[in-house]
Amino acid sequence: MQARAAELGRWPWLALLPIVIGLAGCFSERATAVAAGPCGTSLDPADIPSIILAIQNFAFDSNSVRVRVGGRVTWVNCEPAGTPSHTTTADGGAWGSSLLAPGQTFTTTFPTAGTFTYHCEPHTFMTGQVIVDP
Template sequence: MRVLFALAPLAFAAACAGSGPAVDGITLAGVDKIVDMTATLNFAPNAVTINSGDTVEFRNISTFTHTVSTVADTQIEAQAVKLPNGADPFDSGEIAPGATFTHTFTTPGTYQYFCEPHVGQGMIGTVIVNP
């Protein structure tokens, strides 16, 4: 019984292999990159490069509420945003501590997004989408 219990996580990891990035030894299906929203008001990693059609999961690993936004309502937000020609703006809304938001990027180019509550503290991230 003890042996079976010890091997269970290995079997799970093996079953999921090849379907996404490894997070704490576990792979997530349908997710190509993970960006953490941190307690130090950063997106980590700050910049990621993906291919067109890839999905990024943003995870709030802090005790603050964050957002992943490209819809600017203020001048400082407008300065933080960059979208490729033809890309639709997106906005996660509030992401509670422990919650996640996923977005699939279908238009190639460079995206710069911000966290609405923390854009003033420089909480800005970049996604580069290759064709």
């Protein structure tokens, strides 16, 4: 512990290193999301203004998002190749994707305000919600 304190005394900027690395990680992640979507999937440029959600580890990430009326959400299946396909299916029937294999995407628009819960058809334990603000 004392040795570490002495090291930091000699190179005080070392204490900032984890912060700098953390920030660099944030920015590169964001740049990747805009250019290629999560997990490197190519996105239709028309989908870029969407809120983009990854499907990974048999979950919607994040499982709760907010958009404005008229906003869009794009789900991207980020599972590794060979993982069973998923859907995004509104509980009330407002939207429903086909089975999305790893690497596939689905986009829908939200024309009305409200809270819309959804699930994955083959894996009903996978759930999420989209809150649409007026």
